[in-house]
Structures are given as structure tokens and as C-alpha cells.
Amino acid sequence: xxxxxxxxxxxxxxxxxxxxxxxxxxxxxxxxxxxxxxxxxxxxxxxxxxxxxxxxxxxxxxxxxxxxxxxxxxxxxxxxxxxxxxxxxxxxxxxxxxxxxxxxxxxxxxxxxxxxxxxxxxxxxxxxxxxxxxxxxxxxxxxxxxxxxxxxxxxxxxxxxxxxxxxxxxxxxxxxxxxxxxxx
Numbered sequence: 245x246x247x248x249x250x251x252x253x254x255x256x257x258x259x260x261x262x263x264x265x266x267x268x269x270x271x272x273x274x275x276x277x278x279x280x281x282x283x284x285x286x287x288x289x290x291x292x293x294x295x296x297x298x299x300x301x302x303x304x305x306x307x308x309x310x311x312x313x314x315x316x317x318x319x320x321x322x323x324x325x326x327x328x329x330x331x332x333x334x335x336x337x338x339x340x341x342x343x344x345x346x347x348x349x350x351x352x353x354x355x356x357x358x359x360x361x362x363x364x365x366x367x368x369x370x371x372x373x374x375x376x377x378x379x380x381x382x383x384x385x386x387x388x389x390x391x392x393x394x395x396x397x398x399x400x401x402x403x404x405x406x407x408x409x410x411x412x413x414x415x416x417x418x419x420x421x422x423x424x425x426x427x428x
Contacts (some may be wrong), residue, residue, distance in 0.1 A: 245366055245391050246310055246317035247283065249291045253387055256284040256370075264383045269322060271372040271383075275299065278307045281368060285310060302422060306365040318365035324388065326371045338420075339388055346423065353411075356423065357400035366392050394419055411419045 248256065259280045263272050272280065278311040285308070294311045306318030322342065328335040349355045367390040375382040394417045403411040403423065411423045 245389060246312070246319060246368075247389055248281075248368075248387065249293075251282045251288040252291070252293075252296075255287045256280055256387070257385070259284060260385055268381060269376065270374060272370075272385075274321070274323055277323060277370055280306055281319075281321055309409040320365045320367050322367055322369045323383065324369035326373065326386065339369060339371060339390070341367065341390075343421075353403055353423075354400040356362050357398045357403075360398055360421070361396045363392055363396070367395070393417075 260272060263276070263280070278297060279299070282295055285291075285293055285295040292312065295308055297308050298305070306421060307321045308319045310317045312320065314333050317404075324339055324341045326337050344360070346356050346359070349359065354413040369390060371386050373384050375384060388412040395415075397415045397417070398413055398421060403413050406412045406422070409424060411422075413420065413421050
């Protein structure tokens with residue numbers, strides 16, 4: 245699993261602060277996050293990490309590829325959100341990520357599941373929350389690393405219909421997947 249160095253994380257946080265010095269409204273959008281992560285990797289010249297970024301990449305390919313000592317690490321950058329979700333008798337924080345566009349599979353659960361189980365990239369999620377309090381507005385970002393192995397092991401025959409247009413499945417690692425095949 246690829247991880248940003250401490251210097252890269254610090255640089256990313258500085259870039260996000262600069263972003264909000266210019267734009268006070270809301271979160272940094274997906275492609276902007278990709279570029280800021282890419283530039284943060286490039287900024288740590290002592291680490292020996294070499295990154296390539298494909299601007300406007302497709303959701304089934306890595307947004308950023310990082311080469312370290314001849315090994316290439318594909319990364320998907322996702323903004324994500326931390327939500328308090330009921331788990332048993334209490335609410336616990338969960339990372340919620342938007343997934344891949346599955347409309348091209350025309351509702352074929354076998355093909356969608358096979359696609360989701362493919363090993364493509366690890367995820368670097370940067371969930372955001374805005375806090376307005378008596379001290380002003382604060383933009384809070386976290387950096388969360390998600391190994392792709394946790395996002396697989398789905399079974400095409402175990403999708404449970406939740407509503408007229410959505411299905412749900414929990415994989416062996418406890419990750420909850422929802423499908424909305426009619427959406428693009």
C-alpha cells in the first residue's frame with residue numbers, strides 16, 4: 245500500500261489551506277484533489293517517489309501512478325465523507341466513498357460484481373467537513389488510505405434489494421456496498 249510521506253501530507257495540508265484562502269465556500273473538488281496530491285508527491289524530492297497524473301482520468305483506472313524503487317503503485321483519489329452510521333446500538337464513524345459508474349453494465353449483476361472484484365488500485369480518500377463556529381469557518385480534511393483488497397470479494401448472487409432501484413451487499417471484510425444500476 246502506498247502512503248504519502250509526512251512531508252507530502254504536510255504539503256498537501258498547506259495546499260488545501262491555500263485553496264481555502266482563495267475559495268471559502270466548500271470542499272476542494274475531485275480533480276483539484278488529484279492535482280494537489282500529485283503536486284504534494286512531487287514536492288518531496290528527497291523521497292525518491294516519481295508520480296504521473298492523468299488529468300480527467302477514467303474511474304476504472306488509477307488517477308495517479310507512483311513509482312518507488314521500480315514498483316508502481318496505482319492510486320485512485322476520492323474525496324469521500326465521514327458519516328455517523330448506526331452500527332448495533334450506537335453510531336460509529338464510517339468512510340463513505342462514491343464508487344464507479346456502472347450504467348454500462350445495463351443491470352447485469354454478474355458483470356458488475358466481476359468488475360468490482362477486479363484489482364485496479366488502492367484508494368487515497370480525503371474526506372472533508374466544514375465547521376462554522378464562533379471562531380469562524382474551518383475546513384477540515386482527513387487523509388484515509390484504503391487498500392483495494394478490502395473492496396473486493398463480492399458475490400453476484402448475494403445482492404439484496406433495498407429499494408426499487410438499489411441493492412446492497414456486505415463483503416467478508418464488513419464493507420457495505422450499494423448499487424444503483426440505473427444511475428450513470
